[in-house]
Amino acid sequence: MSTDPTVLVAGGGATGAGVARDLARRGVSVMLVDRDGLASGTSGRSHGLLHSGARYAEADRDSAQECLRENRILTEIAGACVRETGGLFVRLAEDDADYFERKLEACKAAGIETERLNGEEVRELVPNVSDEVVEGFRVPDGVVYPSRLVAANAADAEAHGATVAPDAPVTDVTVAEGEIDAVEVGGAIDETVRPEIVVNAAGAWAGRLAKLAGATVEMAPSRGVMVAVEYDDLGPVLNRCRDPDDGDIVVPHDGQVVLGTTSVPVDDPDDYERADWEVERSVSECAAMLPSVADAPTVRTWWGVRPLYAPDEAGTDRRGISRGFAVIDHADEAVSGLVSVVGGKLTTYRWMAEVVADTVCDRLGIDAECETAVRNLPGADDPDRLDEFVERYGGANPTDVDVVDPSAAPTDSRVDE
Template identity: 55%
Template sequence: MDTVLVIGGGATGAGVARDLAMRGVDVTLVERGDFASGTSGRSHGLLHSGARYVPGDPEGAAECIAENRVLKEIAPHCLSDTAGLFVQVAGDDPDFFEEKRAACEQLGIETEELSAADAREAVPDLAEGVERALRVPDAVIHPTRLTVANAVDAREHGATLLPRTEVADLIIEDGAVRGALVEDGSGEFEIRAEYVVNATGAWAGTLASMADIDLEMAPSSGVMVAVEYADLDTVLNRARPAADGDIVVPHDEQVILGTTSVDVEDPDEFERDDAEIDRMFAECGAMLSGLDRERIDRVYWGVRPLYSADRERHAGRGISRGFHLLDHAERDGIGGFASIVGGKLTTYRAMAEATSDRVCKRLGVDSACSTAEEPLLGRDEPGRIDGLVAEFEADNPADSDVIAR
């Protein structure tokens, strides 16, 4: 019997496996597809500075800037440290810009205000309507590299990795989850464990239902459009309340335009409307000139793993992007089981730490987290990571162009 079974091989699940394995816990990580093939590998890949979430969510912003600084230390090989600009476009509320700048300063998020001329000197292709900008320490995450690095780091600390292994059912005995019945290409088999972690993101409700647990998941889809564009090396954000088409994320020879927010019931089956693509060009074009629809490389939709106990009052962008650790022994009377839901790619490591702390407490493991200090596998030999990505045949649209190059 394994000590812990982690279900879900995105950044958070791989991060949990790494954290627990580094504490000496016997871990198996299963993922129904390739690593990062769910939300992580279908994101826009922005490493948030926290500036996006102020002034409305200072707690979430504080989490982001803290993890931003950690990841730049432990995983620079999985990032591009581009910095970012929040741009005020003609017609945007100037008071919002001022409130954002003041809130960033209050939280210790580094900022620098730029005039229109200075902003264009930094980013020559800014659109004509840009009036001023706020420089912040945003960056770009390459999520496939990040997730595979976490998974393989877990393996090097003794974890077992089982990609392309789908959970058919949970094993329930004496009021507790004691493992899972899984299926891979060779057939079905059981994985028994003292504790099971549900890190399946937008699919967390589906997995929890196998234990007759109702999770109030509120997934929302968003489109990302990757366009050939070689002249941007800074993240662009619109200095207005969160809305469609307010982020442009640079890659080496492309930009990713994002995103929309549409409530969905099933994260596997939902409508993909081409009108959302048109909206990205219209809205992102207010920040960056020269976007050409004829130069689209790929279009993909991701699904946010949002959690809301009150979907009637909170939906889409109104739901907090904070994370929730649900201990089902306390919440539902089902032992040996916890779900980590919500959150952002930026905060995956903090989510993994909180989850691992709870699991270790339940198992009586007296070992502290060290993932904020210990370099992520490959930091000192960054070329190794793409070889590991190839080993696992992980090919995800969020960063497929970067991995290919």
């Protein structure tokens, strides 16, 4: 590397790649690094739902409205990185009718477009749905292919002058007189770099990276399993309309559906149990909505770890932790030049990146507007080009390996069997 970057972004998931793209488009010198291939952490091990906001509507209207806005933006700029499928919330006979009404009204209050359906109308839309479904409503959910999305963001960052380096872990951070002084980057970079600002976008691993600099980020990660099974022509995303629980979502792919998920606290996002009961429960609960998935052949199974931020977390049930995000300036801990972005959702990655980029530009005295909401991602309308980007930055991840390269057999490093 001939020149130290002004900003080092550590973490090559959706948010980190989004930050690199945003800053590079504003003319900032950026280096994006990740210890593995891009999107190999939480982003590429999700269920791939492009949220409409409906899941959060009654509990967190602000998050719901963020999801809705970003859903619409991604639909415009991301092309074949996303898929417009629509979504459907369904109530089974055993589910709380009052909750259904609250959810529906909350969606309307948040500005989420809905259409109420009776049981027969649901069955016309999804012919194999359970006979126990008594009603439902449509929402504008969709599907996101994170390997493509992250790679396209990285490619755009690189096209605007950024350095993008997968397989380049941050191994140490030196702080001198209360400011970031140097960062040791191994692997593909294998150098000491001296950025003015480090953006910690390491997701579930953000606490570890912060600790290298003597700062603190209180993460409360939880694991969840996803199971892809053979299934043709589901159509919309299926959500069970009840309090969030295991096995309450079915996400359509071409010739497959992804069933999920569970929520189990973990202490170490690299070393945790992959329990058979999670697979069995997710399949059986999803089968309550779509019975035929119970006997469908399993294509792949994988776990992801949610990067939940909970500085006041005391209990063990992490479903109630906010899916909002936080941007932390560690100058208050005498680590000036370190900015962490934690929490959030894949759907809102671009907005998270914009807020971080605004923060960084304010610190650098740069007056430049964000362009990422109105500029199409490169390759958006060319799936082959998107997939070339994916291979450039480390290959496809479990969430969308079937879409990025349907003929590829997932490797042990990316799929948990």
